[in-house]
Amino acid sequence: ESDSGVLAGDPRMLIDGELQLTAGGATFDVINPATEEVAGVATDGTTDDMARAVDAARRAFDTTEWSRDVEFRYRCLTQLHSALQRDQERLRRIVVTEVGCPVGVTWSHVESPIEEVEHWAEFGRSFQYLEDTGLHQTMGTSSRRLIHYDPVGVVGAITPWNVPFYLNVAETMPALMAGNTVVLKPAQLTPWAGSELGRIVAEETDIPAGVFNVVLSNANEVGAALSADPRVDMITFTGSTATGRAILAAGASTVKRTLLELGGKSAHVVLDDADLTKALPMAATMACIMSGQSCVLPSRILLPRSRYDEGLAILQATMEAFPIGDPWDPAVLQGPQISAGQREKVLGLIADGVASGARVLTGGGVPPQFERGYYVQPTLLADVDPDSRVAQEEIFGPVLSVIPYETEDEAVAIANNSIYGLSGEVSSADEERALAVAMRLRTGSATINGGMYFGLTSPFGGTKQSGLGRRNGAHGFQEYLEIKTLGLPA
Ligand code: ADP
Numbered sequence: 001e002s003d004s005g006v007l008a009g010d011p012r013m014l015i016d017g018e019l020q021l022t023a024g025g026a027t028f029d030v031i032n033p034a035t036e037e038v039a040g041v042a043t044d045g046t047t048d049d050m051a052r053a054v055d056a057a058r059r060a061f062d063t064t065e066w067s068r069d070v071e072f073r074y075r076c077l078t079q080l081h082s083a084l085q086r087d088q089e090r091l092r093r094i095v096v097t098e099v100g101c102p103v104g105v106t107w108s109h110v111e112s113p114i115e116e117v118e119h120w121a122e123f124g125r126s127f128q129y130l131e132d133t134g135l136h137q138t139m140g141t142s143s144r145r146l147i148h149y150d151p152v153g154v155v156g157a158i159t160p161w162n163v164p165f166y167l168n169v170a171e172t173m174p175a176l177m178a179g180n181t182v183v184l185k186p187a188q189l190t191p192w193a194g195s196e197l198g199r200i201v202a203e204e205t206d207i208p209a210g211v212f213n214v215v216l217s218n219a220n221e222v223g224a225a226l227s228a229d230p231r232v233d234m235i236t237f238t239g240s241t242a243t244g245r246a247i248l249a250a251g252a253s254t255v256k257r258t259l260l261e262l263g264g265k266s267a268h269v270v271l272d273d274a275d276l277t278k279a280l281p282m283a284a285t286m287a288c289i290m291s292g293q294s295c296v297l298p299s300r301i302l303l304p305r306s307r308y309d310e311g312l313a314i315l316q317a318t319m320e321a322f323p324i325g326d327p328w329d330p331a332v333l334q335g336p337q338i339s340a341g342q343r344e345k346v347l348g349l350i351a352d353g354v355a356s357g358a359r360v361l362t363g364g365g366v367p368p369q370f371e372r373g374y375y376v377q378p379t380l381l382a383d384v385d386p387d388s389r390v391a392q393e394e395i396f397g398p399v400l401s402v403i404p405y406e407t408e409d410e411a412v413a414i415a416n417n418s419i420y421g422l423s424g425e426v427s428s429a430d431e432e433r434a435l436a437v438a439m440r441l442r443t444g445s446a447t448i449n450g451g452m453y454f455g456l457t458s459p460f461g462g463t464k465q466s467g468l469g470r471r472n473g474a475h476g477f478q479e480y481l482e483i484k485t486l487g488l489p490a
Pocket of ligand 1 (some may be wrong): 158159160161185186187188219220221222223224225227238239240241243244246247
């Protein structure tokens with residue numbers, strides 16, 4: 001095993017403090033998407049394994065001090081943070097191997113989530129769990145009222161494959177630090193980003209048995225079992241809107257709290273006074289980086305008719321020169337799609353767009369220069385019909401759909417013509433004008449002239465079918481807490 005290159009992760013899951021394989025020993029393959037080769041295996045857990053994990057988490061919540069001892073939680077997460085820092089380069093090799101993410105752009109996969117562990121440790125330690133709201137008059141009597149923030153209980157976390165280690169951390173660390181116990185079910189395409197977190201928790205921290213569990217499985221029904229289990233109080237999920245709907249329905253019978261971060265089809269509204277040479281190379285880069293496999297990246301660009309050809313030329317030049325290739329090459333910015341199935345889905349949506357009148361200005365297919373790997377060419381589609389599937393469905397590929405518009409009102413209407421409402425972007429020489437348009441977007445966040453809305457200290461989430469609730473910021477921490485109001489005689 002060399003210091004760089006493919007690395008097989010840990011095949012084991014973590015249940016009730018024990019790293020283990022499923023009874024019977026079944027495994028599933030982990031495929032390196034850049035070579036289509038089997039990089040190793042993961043244990044193929046069952047619904048029985050899931051039931052044991054939920055049982056352990058329930059017991060740990062109900063019978064240990066975890067939910068009541070914030071200083072102990074702080075010490076445990078601090079240990080975890082240090083251990084992850086020591087493990088950083090191994091983690092990087094795991095995510096490049098199982099995701100195919102270019103090694104030069106792994107910051108959001110590795111450094112950022114490691115920092116996030118420390119952030120939630122500090123945030124949860126200084127959070128005021130008890131608030132005295134003073135005297136209140138109701139129906140002629142006076143009482144003093146306190147608000148106490150309690151953990152919700154057992155939290156099931158179900159994560160996707162696009163930024164797996166980051167999302168495993170983002171969905172579980174605020175939950176743990178708030179005093180909940182957790183069962184994590186990582187995506188089947190990327191089990192090692194989950195097993196690595198489980199291994200480090202088990203081997204390098206004092207987190208008690210049952211407080212943090214990781215169940216690996218190749219079967220969707222194991223995630224479904226977690227979302228339907230009556231002993232689970234809350235589900236936190238990042239993934240497709242279709243799966244989010246199934247999880248919400250599964251939790252209905254026990255009225256589970258549900259935090260959902262689902263799909264997106266973000267639009268970038270370019271106003272007629274915008275500096276195109278500034279806004280558009282970045283827009284094209286954002287479409288291709290991570291192979292387009294991110295819910296927030298704007299995949300629709302709305303260009304004013306008066307500057308349409310000028311804008312298309314800039315986008316085309318950036319996409320034609322985009323560095324695509326071997327994820328281990330530090331100069332590469334776009335690797336393969338994660339799987340053959342995802343590549344087929346992307347190619348299918350491109351074909352559908354063309355059939356409904358879009359013009360392919362660059363790309364449109366599989367790059368001929370690679371013999372192996374699930375690559376898709378950076379693809380620029382012009383004259384896209386805003387109602388066509390390629391403009392309506394989340395694509396998760398390096399594909400930009402460009403739609404021309406005449407008036408600002410029309411641009412806003414096209415941007416909002418979506419079941420999704422995750423994020424958006426507006427570019428203009430006039431910041432006030434851009435802000436006014438951004439206010440009209442029905443989304444959970446928006447970028448104005450490249451300004452970054454995303455970060456641990458600000459709420460993030462979707463409107464409409466892009467989700468429920470928020471991650472990050474104080475709002476994101478309180479999602480994992482119940483509010484208890486206490487009345488005392490004045
Ligand atoms: P994709 O379709 O791209 O694989 P999903 O949103 O279906 O994305 O998957 C995200 C996560 O949801 C994965 O961990 C997957 O195992 C899990 N999952 C899939 N189906 C269900 C379900 N019905 N209930 C709960 N979890 C599920």
